[in-house]
Amino acid sequence: MAEEQTLTPQEVADLLKITKNTVYQLIKRGDLNSYKVGKKIRIDMSDVEAYKNKDRNIAHVSPGPIQSQIVQGLVKDLGNYQESIKEDALVICGQDICLDILSRYLQLHPQGARSLRSYVGSYAGLYELYNGNAQMATVHLWDGETDSYNIPYVKYMLPATSAVIVHLAKRNQGFYVKRGNPKNVTKWQDLAGKDITLINREKGSGSRVLLDQHLKRLGLDKRNINGYQRESISHLAVASTVSRGGADVGIGNEKAAQQVKGIDFVFLQEERYELVFKKEDMEKPPFQAVLSILRSEDFRLELEGIGGYDLSELGSVTAIT
Incomplete structure (x- = not known):
């Protein structure tokens, strides 16, 4: 079996076209799996793909009226939470x-x-x-x-x-x-x-x-x-x-x-x-x-x-x- 590719936070940021600080926030919230090698943070490519697919799957759901309200509420809550992270975290x-x-x-x-x-x-x-x-x-x-x-x-x-x-x-x-x-x-x-x-x-x-x-x-x-x-x-x-x-x-x-x-x-x-x-x-x-x-x-x-x-x-x- 081929060895799985591991990435640094900066490489993940470049891949997802986000800032490195956003990568750290995703890791801290548990949205993106990671591990440490010594003092360095590393992320497996499979975990990056899982994160991308998770968001993609949510976007492709076609919910009914009740489910739609629930999804909209969750999206709003997630947005508020992310905004609070941005405002509160130093x-x-x-x-x-x-x-x-x-x-x-x-x-x-x-x-x-x-x-x-x-x-x-x-x-x-x-x-x-x-x-x-x-x-x-x-x-x-x-x-x-x-x-x-x-x-x-x-x-x-x-x-x-x-x-x-x-x-x-x-x-x-x-x-x-x-x-x-x-x-x-x-x-x-x-x-x-x-x-x-x-x-x-x-x-x-x-x-x-x-x-x-x-x-x-x-x-x-x-x-x-x-x-x-x-x-x-x-x-x-x-x-x-x-x-x-x-x-x-x-x-x-x-x-x-x-x-x-x-x-x-x-x-x-x-x-x-x-x-x-x-x-x-x-x-x-x-x-x-x-x-x-x-x-x-x-x-x-x-x-x-x-x-x-x-x-x-x-x-x-x-x-x-």
Whole structure:
């Protein structure tokens, strides 16, 4: 028997000509079967066909008068439910575990809402926020010209849009190296060494932008860095690659280094990890709920228990652009 084709949510979205967020909503409501491979969601082609045929069968029914009223009522209820999902659910972009905790608190808050998580990097998150595909995005984007975090990018990527930047945490960024740092990688210039191999992050992630900004500042040609084109999509994946000898060095936050065996962390700089949403949404109940949660003692204590964060400014408004 031929192996059944499996699809990613994006591939399903392309096939059905809908957004990826709609695919996640279908999965969350149980309308479309899915399963996880590690942390990745996968959907069998047979389940996509079953979903398509289910809607097609309903459309082809020729009911009698009573059945017609029932079907019309069900269609109306379904439409209302889908509209409520659209109105109530918040799409939050970002990869840190603190956002999973925030989503749980938000669902339980009296003024809260259901939330859908989109595990994309900082640049992609701002892009989705600007295009209305997400309501909140987290960023840790360093600007080399101003030596500042996030504000310049929010201004440029949300043109003519007033946005609120709320501080979550300060995190340490640095190099992941093998235990004992056998290649003695301690500064950005070391990445250009001929015997050094890098594992990079994907374009638009905070760590990738940090690297590119420093290379530009130092006048280093990325084409001379071994492994610059090799990309991985998370801090943990980068640290794991270094740990098993797939690269000499990677870039990420200190917390991930503490979760992978055989890794040392070389501190480079402190970053600001912050939450962004449109100012026009600030007074809406779910957004007020988020601010309330971030400033609550329970939320702070839970993050302190995880460790790896400087929470001294948690919940404070950094800027309104």
